[in-house]
Amino acid sequence: MQQTDVVIIGAGLSGLVACKHLRAANLECLVFESTDDIGGVWKYRDESNGKGGVMLSTVSTSSKSVNEFSDFPMPDDYPPFQKHSLVLQYLNDYADHFGIRDAIRLNSEIVEATKCDDYWEIHDHHGNGYRSRYLIVCAGLHQFPDKFYQHDERFQASTINMMHSSDYKRLTDEYVGKDILIFGGGETASDIAIELTHVANSVTVSIPHGQWLFPAVTPIHVPTNGSDTSAMVADTFSSRLRRLVDPPFATFENQLDTKAHFTSRTFEKWNGKCGHGIPEWENDAPYYGQFFNKNSNIIQFVHRGQINPKGNIKSVKGDVVRFADDSETRVDLIVFCCGYQTRFPFFRDQSFGCPINDQFKYLLSNEDPTLAFIGFARPLVGSFMGISELQSIYISKLFAQEIDVPDRAYRDKVILEDKVFQELSFSSTTNRIDGLVNFQSYLDELASLAGVRPNYWQLFFSDPVKWYYAVTAAHNSCQFLLHDKKYHDEIFRRYRRYHGGNFRVSSHIYPLIVNLFPAWFRRRQSPFKSVRKVLSFASAYFLIVVFSPVLLFRIIYPLDKRWRLRKRKMMSDNTAAKLLSQVRANGDR
Numbered sequence: 001m002q003q004t005d006v007v008i009i010g011a012g013l014s015g016l017v018a019c020k021h022l023r024a025a026n027l028e029c030l031v032f033e034s035t036d037d038i039g040g041v042w043k044y045r046d047e048s049n050g051k052g053g054v055m056l057s058t059v060s061t062s063s064k065s066v067n068e069f070s071d072f073p074m075p076d077d078y079p080p081f082q083k084h085s086l087v088l089q090y091l092n093d094y095a096d097h098f099g100i101r102d103a104i105r106l107n108s109e110i111v112e113a114t115k116c117d118d119y120w121e122i123h124d125h126h127g128n129g130y131r132s133r134y135l136i137v138c139a140g141l142h143q144f145p146d147k148f149y150q151h152d153e154r155f156q157a158s159t160i161n162m163m164h165s166s167d168y169k170r171l172t173d174e175y176v177g178k179d180i181l182i183f184g185g186g187e188t189a190s191d192i193a194i195e196l197t198h199v200a201n202s203v204t205v206s207i208p209h210g211q212w213l214f215p216a217v218t219p220i221h222v223p224t225n226g227s228d229t230s231a232m233v234a235d236t237f238s239s240r241l242r243r244l245v246d247p248p249f250a251t252f253e254n255q256l257d258t259k260a261h262f263t264s265r266t267f268e269k270w271n272g273k274c275g276h277g278i279p280e281w282e283n284d285a286p287y288y289g290q291f292f293n294k295n296s297n298i299i300q301f302v303h304r305g306q307i308n309p310k311g312n313i314k315s316v317k318g319d320v321v322r323f324a325d326d327s328e329t330r331v332d333l334i335v336f337c338c339g340y341q342t343r344f345p346f347f348r349d350q351s352f353g354c355p356i357n358d359q360f361k362y363l364l365s366n367e368d369p370t371l372a373f374i375g376f377a378r379p380l381v382g383s384f385m386g387i388s389e390l391q392s393i394y395i396s397k398l399f400a401q402e403i404d405v406p407d408r409a410y411r412d413k414v415i416l417e418d419k420v421f422q423e424l425s426f427s428s429t430t431n432r433i434d435g436l437v438n439f440q441s442y443l444d445e446l447a448s449l450a451g452v453r454p455n456y457w458q459l460f461f462s463d464p465v466k467w468y469y470a471v472t473a474a475h476n477s478c479q480f481l482l483h484d485k486k487y488h489d490e491i492f493r494r495y496r497r498y499h500g501g502n503f504r505v506s507s508h509i510y511p512l513i514v515n516l517f518p519a520w521f522r523r524r525q526s527p528f529k530s531v532r533k534v535l536s537f538a539s540a541y542f543l544i545v546v547f548s549p550v551l552l553f554r555i556i557y558p559l560d561k562r563w564r565l566r567k568r569k570m571m572s573d574n575t576a577a578k579l580l581s582q583v584r585a586n587g588d589r
């Protein structure tokens with residue numbers, strides 16, 4: 001049996017970044033990949049082979065600022081959102097740049113993983129055996145399509161053709177002239193529905209529990225000298241300063257009696273309830289209380305009559321579908337965009353792994369801390385790349401014994417706290433989605449555990465201009481390298497790229513200014529440009545002064561801190577456990 005320090009299962013982006021960081025921590029590792037190439041879901045394949053993956057037309061929904069590794073920026077000429085082939089190219093470049101290909105074993109599916117004494121024994125489908133001290137599962141969330149409809153009573157009397165979205169790869173003749181129903185409210189549902197409008201006779205989209213829609217690119221224009229267009233990409237609306245002024249925590253409003261959301265109010269005022277105002281797709285989830293679908297282009301198709309919006313499906317008889325509002329539609333094909341199941345068939349002991357909510361920080365096995373799961377925490381908005389990288393940094397430090405594994409009592413406590421946070425914050429979604437996290441808070445927590453959380457106070461006192469950039473720039477993983485000065489040139493180059501080269505005010509200020517003077521900002525003539533510039537700066541600094549007391553209050557007494565205090569109280573008087581069992585009893589997990 002070949003021996004190594006760490007075995008990694010899967011060579012998608014999580015497996016690659018894990019391998020890079022483990023090697024940097026001087027651990028020997030082997031990465032096993034069942035297919036013939038690296039890149040996981042980003043490698044386009046004509047046939048799905050029963051697994052999830054990109055379609056021919058897939059473009060990432062997370063933009064470059066959140067969708068790149070901290071020490072390996074995407075090329076400047078990449079657009080803010082990339083076609084799948086560019087993401088795959090980037091992952092290949094990453095593997096070459098850090099020289100990790102020699103650790104990867106392609107065409108090697110792991111079929112068995114067993115813990116024997118202090119070692120993991122792993123077997124691939126060729127019958128080869130390996131022994132390692134640590135095991136990291138990077139097998140991905142999109143391996144096992146959830147075909148719940150095969151057992152759901154509502155579909156038993158159906159004569160309609162049914163398929164899972166994982167089998168939809170590209171537009172072909174088989175969809176021409178058909179009446180097609182898409183079931184689901186995520187980005188894949190939007191992508192497929194929009195594509196099918198080109199050839200289908202009719203497209204209906206049934207969203208069972210309602211859905212928040214958010215534009216990937218906002219209608220707000222911000223001056224920038226970077227490669228991003230001047231229309232503001234929603235992901236870049238994520239500076240620390242903005243999050244301080246307008247924290248993206250949904251039910252904090254209910255839990256902490258704060259009125260936190262400038263953004264949600266303005267946004268719902270402009271776009272309607274849940275970001276679209278289409279009654280059939282609305283729900284009661286508060287802003288940031290549910291997974292966002294950022295392909296909101298679908299709204300236009302509804303208004304143009306090319307997509308019929310519907311709520312949940314009540315029943316299907318023959319080829320007629322009845323919806324929650326008792327309306328009926330005849331359908332030729334249903335495409336189910338209802339996600340995937342998380343399963344790890346290679347564990348002989350099936351108690352390892354699921355649910356992810358039961359693991360420490362959705363990452364480290366609580367039963368056996370020599371086992372980790374990278375790439376299974378799901379960001380509400382944000383990116384898997386950002387999460388998998390920081391998870392890899394933390395795990396490589398743990399496995400290299402640079403930091404201690406937290407003890408069991410602490411892990412149990414944190415797991416319970418995280419569940420409470422989830423139930424309070426995302427209760428309308430968590431019951432259906434395992435491992436849901438708030439991207440930035442989760443990364444900050446991991447960064448603290450790994451000892452790489454940036455020290456902004458130190459930066460403020462050593463270099464206020466850099467500090468200003470760092471707290472007003474869009475979220476980018478390079479912030480977790482701030483403590484190391486040798487990365488500063490690259491970090492601040494990147495901040496300028498996403499944020500403009502001048503001493504600009506933060507993104508949270510701009511939309512407010514633009515709202516105040518919409519007419520001015522559309523003019524192109526030079527006198528208007530200069531007036532606009534002066535007004536822009538004057539308003540910006542005026543707003544900074546106006547906001548200063550709010551900011552100061554938020555800095556001294558941040559919502560995170562209030563939340564932590566509340567959590568601590570809930571833990572100590574046992575209301576956390578009671579609340580959880582109450583929610584579980586009422587919910588449909």
Ligand SMILES: Cc1cc2nc3c(=O)[nH]c(=O)nc-3n(C[C@H](O)[C@H](O)[C@H](O)COP(=O)(O)OP(=O)(O)OC[C@H]3O[C@@H](n4cnc5c(N)ncnc54)[C@H](O)[C@@H]3O)c2cc1C
Nearest residue numbers: 010012013014034040041060061062110139140375383384
């Ligand atoms: C259509 C689509 C669009 C997406 N768009 C975005 C986006 O815009 N932004 C974003 O952040 N995320 C997006 N995602 C989510 C996506 O899952 C992540 O971006 C990312 O691919 C996760 O990487 P991973 O390595 O964890 O998993 P994967 O990419 O799924 O890779 C897992 C790898 O493990 C291998 N494997 C599994 N089991 C075994 C085994 N037993 N033995 C050996 N190898 C095994 C698989 O073959 C695969 O190569 C999208 C997903 C899909 C399907």
